[in-house]
Amino acid sequence: MARLKSVLIHTSIGLSLLLCSFIGAVAQTEPLPSWNETAPKKSIIAFVEKVTKKGTPDFVPVDRRIATFDNDGTLWVEQPIYVQLAFIFDRVRELAPKHPDWKTTQPFKAVLDGDMKVVAATGEKGLMELMAATHSGLTVDQFHRVVASWLATARHPKFNRPYNECVYQPMVELLNYLRANGFKTYIVSGGGVEFMRPWTEKAYGIPPEQVVGSSIKTKFETVDGKPDLMRLPDINFIDDKEGKPIAINQFIGERPIAAFGNSDGDQQMLEWTDAREGPRLILLVHHTDADREYSYDRQSSFGKLDKALDEANVGGWTVVNMKNDWNRIFIFEK
């Protein structure tokens, strides 16, 4: 009996290995189909093949294969305004009946009047007031439900699709390709962490615990007789620029070997990743396709790409020219 078990196990291990190689071969037939056969696709594949080749100096063990992705403009659309800003504006309109004073108080009046110039003129202070009024006073779970129900009805003004479908197909393929090669994929975004967590697993295959973002403070308190977490109107952390490497270290505890962004807000994360010893992949998405998506960089109010683009050119980072390098933009395209 023991001998039979031993034979079965050895046969099974052999066949399992065969099965694994076969599955591997199938998965490898066509990685990144929405990427054209241009330089960025080639650098991605060369990098992944390099770090996964055992017995070479560039080999990176599975538990060190950390990849971090910005979200706005890197994984989903960030024009004509950040999605979270669209959420804030809609939520001000929704909550306005309970706040009659908003009709006469800035920055709320400007949002209700649809006067974006005046909203912009209230600056960071105005934005923080809007954040506080629309993002706090709810438990964490209640806020998740508000986000989910907004996403179910709101539509992107250009593409007339739910925002969580305005996701870049080539980047979803890249996330899958990296994960198939043992990478752990993280979002590291300036956006609110609780604004992302309700939908990132479905959209990107990234679970809540792998989403790092900006946050407001929470308070442990009793709500409806049960211990819960209440969202407060105070900023806890802004996960942008220098904040990105700081948050990566705090949340992940390790420098990534691959980092992906699209704006100056990602520059420090990319620099810090680039400064590690050993192989690394640094990639910027450059929005160059006004027809299929948007075209913007150095002058944009949202997702400004200026200094990081200069650094990419000097430092040899991979730059995706969306128009030339992607044959498909969105997941909803056929």
Place this chain on the structure above:
Amino acid sequence: MARLKSVLIHTSIGLSLLLCSFIGAVAQTEPLPSWNETAPKKSIIAFVEKVTKKGTPDFVPVDRRIATFDNDGTLWVEQPIYVQLAFIFDRVRELAPKHPDWKTTQPFKAVLDGDMKVVAATGEKGLMELMAATHSGLTVDQFHRVVASWLATARHPKFNRPYNECVYQPMVELLNYLRANGFKTYIVSGGGVEFMRPWTEKAYGIPPEQVVGSSIKTKFETVDGKPDLMRLPDINFIDDKEGKPIAINQFIGERPIAAFGNSDGDQQMLEWTDAREGPRLILLVHHTDADREYSYDRQSSFGKLDKALDEANVGGWTVVNMKNDWNRIFIFEK
């Protein structure tokens, strides 16, 4: 050829399943061998069997099986003083030659004199000064190396072993048992996150990104010509009491289904976990074995267990009586 592949694959899948069941059977023969056949072991196994049984109302999908563990006194020893405090004192002595003023300045003088009463009398302010002087002014990587080299030489005063061997064997078995059943295991500790990350993977199988703890601030700056993270002498977050559920939400984004602690510092984490809908396991380790380890609870300076013990008795939480429920305490015992 296609037919051959198909046959091979189907045979292989069948045998793989057989192999998996066989490995499963072996792993299940004796879970938690260092736990006596008393109530705590039975509640753990009953809970795990319940949440992993498909098609029942208590079934929890793999990606929701989050378990959080306190560290000091739950996974490793915290007497006669917290390990990190022993590290701080050793580091003050090591750095003293570069700081001649410490000979006459509190709280440093008291540490150098070995006068713990005076150290204690300097209170939280004194402790913060000691933290700042010993934990900052280094990059994150440099600090990791300092911790690792201290652990390589420091010895626990009672057990004469490296501190990272003064780890509870039953809890290591519990971590392994939970992971074998699809749980993701996290540390959520009042200890410094960067003090734990260098050694938790080897000791507990918990990788850096699953360690949540207290932290000091860091600054993104250029060190030796490269972008790096410098540790600052300012507290960022204290991951204790109310801080634990707040940090779990911030880092993991999800309420655990199982939480493990040993002191009043864990009470809010346990309460918050207990307040979730559906099955959950709440467990307290009660240190009752003065011979094999230590015996302490309501009056202890380190790991005080008072209110949480009352709440455990009222709320039906599982309480481990170390003396009765564990037949082996440390990983170094034979």
